[in-house]
Amino acid sequence: MAGIGFTLRKMTGRGDLWGIVQAYSYSALLSSGPWLFTIMSLVGITFLSRYLVTWDDLLIFRTVITYNFSFSLVFCGPIVLIGTRLLADQIHDDRLEHAPSLLFSMMLTYVLLVSVPLIYLYGYAADLTPSQRAAAIVGGYLIGLIWTVVVFVSALKNYTYVSAVFFIGMFIAFLACGLLLTNYGATGLMWGFSAGLAFILFGLLGWIFVEYPALPRDVFILWRQGGTYWVLGVSGLSYNMAIWVDKWVMWARDSKVDIVAGVLRTAPYYDSAMFLSYLFTIPIFAVFFVNIETAFFEKYNRFYKSFQKHATYTTIASYQREIINFTLLSLRNLVVLTGLLAILLVLSAAFIMETMNIPFKEIGVFRFGALGACLHVLALFAMVFLSYFDFRKPVMILNTIFLVANFTFSWLFADYFPLHGMGYFLAAALTFILAMACLVYNLKRLAYGAFITNNPST
Known part of the structure; x- marks a missing residue:
């Protein structure tokens, strides 16, 4: 982030209020983009749908998004930290032709790690419709893949484009949910939200491929070189688990939890207050x-x-x-x-x-x-x-x-x-x-x- 900071700091030194607003807005997006997008979208969609769908549908939607966010952060923790270090090494050694390979390696690793728990939880254990199962699994993949892509976006300088992608994606999610929720309830909300996530993911990927035009030739580069930084992997895993472990304890221990789709436990009063404090x-x-x-x-x-x-x-x-x-x-x-x-x-x-x-x-x-x-x-x-x-x-x-x-x-x-x-x-x-x-x-x-x-x- 320090390399980005030099450019952002120049914005604050222009002497106008708009430069300051731009610099701090870009910094917030680059450090917390997927999280900020999720929270703001959930708040907007909740206000939009609270009178248009049943509470049960809204609860299913919010619970699935919360679980997907939890899955993505925990499984992406070691991948993102190790991948960030490897990308920094490539930048230092001026070997950016390997950046697309590292990106695909990180994305592939996340998909392989998260597939079994995602498919088991939503595909078999949870009591969801087939369309809801597919939407929940797709959403789990998209959120995690965005986390991996943001590592590479942080090294680029087109902050206007990045900000536009996030805000357009948020608007698409809001609009799609509004169009689909009346007729399809929780299913429409999940697919609408995934539409916004998909726009963000592919929008960011498109710009990365413009900046790093080399073809990915070694999709196992993370596995071959990442072992050197196994301590970072443990750090990333333990840190992201630490963020979520108090929610897991509340879901397991609190007598006032909501049980959604048969197996998904959630404590809305605890989760919403904690997310707001973050x-x-x-x-x-x-x-x-x-x-x-x-x-x-x-x-x-x-x-x-x-x-x-x-x-x-x-x-x-x-x-x-x-x-x-x-x-x-x-x-x-x-x-x-x-x-x-x-x-x-x-x-x-x-x-x-x-x-x-x-x-x-x-x-x-x-x-x-x-x-x-x-x-x-x-x-x-x-x-x-x-x-x-x-x-x-x-x-x-x-x-x-x-x-x-x-x-x-x-x-x-x-x-x-x-x-x-x-x-x-x-x-x-x-x-x-x-x-x-x-x-x-x-x-x-x-x-x-x-x-x-x-x-x-x-």
């Missing part, structure tokens, strides 16, 4: 990627290039102090900004619930979710800094701790309705504290790590 953190992502990560990369690059120029230890130490001061100052500012956002969300929770037409009983979950999401984002940023210095194993351990803690705390509080969401908040707080401690410790040993512990030659 949505409010997107501006923090945009600020981080446009301003902080870009400036950090410049200092990071100068530090490592000083090795190649045979700089003195005094010079290297000064660059190290510059990185430490900038990183800690940036995180401090983010803590202040995110803390203010968290306080604002907690105090205005009742207004937000009323405006979004969400039952007031979800206010506790939303408040815990908002506090947890803010701490979660800060922990993620600390792990991004660690990843720049290739501290893969510490990041993997932090993500595993997040997963275990979120599962454990959510399980302990599952029987106490007033404390729903507390498990996620405590897990995020613990991960943030440990991530900050790990970052400070490794920043102080940065030169040692560059020359000794992270040096392949030793």
Whole structure:
């Protein structure tokens, strides 16, 4: 994202409000595009259809989309992290003729991994009509494939085109659902939503093939080269499971869950409040990627290039102090900004619930979710800094701790309705504290790590 940030930062420096709006909008889309698309589309479609279809049809549609989103994130986690690293290596080595092969390899891997659970769940276990089964399976494929494609889109510079594809896709989903829901109910909603997803997927693929015109010749490149970065795969899997594990616990333990299509369990009151709390953190992502990560990369690059120029230890130490001061100052500012956002969300929770037409009983979950999401984002940023210095194993351990803690705390509080969401908040707080401690410790040993512990030659 740092490479993108240089271009986006130029937009903010043009001196006009539109440039600032463009830069932060593109940053939000590139960091959270499929997620943002899904949430906004679901909100719009729900408002459109609440009086036009039965509650059962709407519940089937929302539940299938939620499950597909869960499947796609978990199965794409290791694929996307390993694929991102391999693409970065190709860009560094100027071997972009292999990019289409990597893309197809990532897409093929996702399809192979997700096919068995998707087909079993929707094709056999769930009580759905044949058309609904097909729509649910197609939707599961499309969402995950978009996640893999976004990795490559992030390396391109046509942000206007990317934004247009997402918004047109969202409009197509909204329009198609509106046309189909009256006559086809849940089936129409699922196929209409998939139409929007398909437009986004093929629209992004089209632009990628324009930028990377080489033919894919090695569709197993991810499997051959990805083993080197297995730690990243474990990190991606544990991190995305950690995001979802508290929802899985609620679906399994909560006595007030809805059972949809015979086997699909969901807790709408918990899920909607948590998704809404995530949505409010997107501006923090945009600020981080446009301003902080870009400036950090410049200092990071100068530090490592000083090795190649045979700089003195005094010079290297000064660059190290510059990185430490900038990183800690940036995180401090983010803590202040995110803390203010968290306080604002907690105090205005009742207004937000009323405006979004969400039952007031979800206010506790939303408040815990908002506090947890803010701490979660800060922990993620600390792990991004660690990843720049290739501290893969510490990041993997932090993500595993997040997963275990979120599962454990959510399980302990599952029987106490007033404390729903507390498990996620405590897990995020613990991960943030440990991530900050790990970052400070490794920043102080940065030169040692560059020359000794992270040096392949030793």
